[in-house]
Every structure is written in structure tokens, then in C-alpha cells.
Amino acid sequence: MEAIFSKEIQDGLNEARLAALRKSxxxxxxxxxxLTPVLRMWKSGFTTQAGGPSLRGLVDLYDGSVHLFQCLIVATEEEAGEMQYEFKRATAVTGKAALDFERADDAPVGLIADGRQPEPTAGR
Known part of the structure; x- marks a missing residue:
């Protein structure tokens, strides 16, 4: 069953839906x-409230204070009070720098020092 509402009622329902998304x-x-709030996010993009700042290019996506992704985005369309953006690239942020070599599974985690000072070399 599909209900048809007047324009005023539909606008009110859309505004209530957007307010609930902003709070949650x-x-x-x-x-x-x-910082611009993200209303919804899916695998290939996200939405923000329409009428907000126009976003394009390289952006950072956060969940609270946790940096999730560095994204290259492009705006696609505006629908029902939401502006949709698609990811051209979304790179997950890690806590450490990327390695340029393969780390062996049995590699030592660190070096243990014995606490002795190195002896001075003679003749220098």
C-alpha cells in the first residue's frame, strides 16, 4: 500500500527524518x-544535508574523533533534502606508516639491550 501525502506533509516528514538522522x-x-555531519554512509558513498557546503575532492571521514578514511569524493545528486556523494577513492587510515618491504612472520619485535655502555675504540 502506498500513501500519497500533500506537499506540506511530505516536507514535514522529510524534515523530521533528516532531524533524526542528524541526531543519531x-x-x-x-x-x-x-566539519560537516554525514547523515548516511554506504560502501560507495555517503550523504550530507542539502544546502550545506559544497564538497569535492580530498576529504577526511571521522567517526567521532576516530579518523576512518581519507576519501576522494564527487557530488552525484540531491534527493529528499540530502546531497549524495560517491567515493572515487576511500583509503582506510592506519595508526602506523606503510612498510616498503615485507615483514617476516617470525621477525623479532624489538631488540633487547644488555645495559652495558660500548667501549671506546682505541686510536681515535
Whole structure:
């Protein structure tokens, strides 16, 4: 069954839906220090409230204070009060730098020092 509402009622329902999404989300997009709330996110993109800042290019995606992704985005369409963005690239952020070599599974985790000072070399 499909219900048809007047334009005023539909606008009110859309505004209530957007308000609920704004309250329930912790996701944010950071563009040069400006934070924009993310209403919904899926595998290939996300939405923000329409009428907000126009986003394009390289952005950072956060869940609260946790940096999740560095994304290259492009705006696709505006629908029902939401602006949709698609990921061209979404790179997960890790806590350490990428290695440029393969680490062996049995490699030592660290070196243990014996606490002795090295002896000075003679003749220098």
C-alpha cells in the first residue's frame, strides 16, 4: 500500500527524518577544518544535508574523533533534502606508516639491550 501525502506533509516528514538522522550520527567529514555531519554512509558513498557546503575532492571521514578514511569524493545528486556523494577513492587510515618491504612472520619485535655502555675504540 502506498500513501500519497500533500506537499506540506511530505516536507514535514522529510524534515523530521533528516532531524533524526542528524541526531543519531557520529560520522563527520572534515574539509580544511570545517566539519560537516554525514547523515548516511554506504560502501560507495555517503550523504550530507542539502544546502550545506559544497564538497569535492580530498576529504577526511571521522567517526567521532576516530579518523576512518581519507576519501576522494564527487557530488552525484540531491534527493529528499540530502546531497549524495560517491567515493572515487576511500583509503582506510592506519595508526602506523606503510612498510616498503615485507615483514617476516617470525621477525623479532624489538631488540633487547644488555645495559652495558660500548667501549671506546682505541686510536681515535
Amino acid at each position: 550520527t557520529r560520522l563527520r567529514v572534515d574539509v580544511d577544518g570545517d
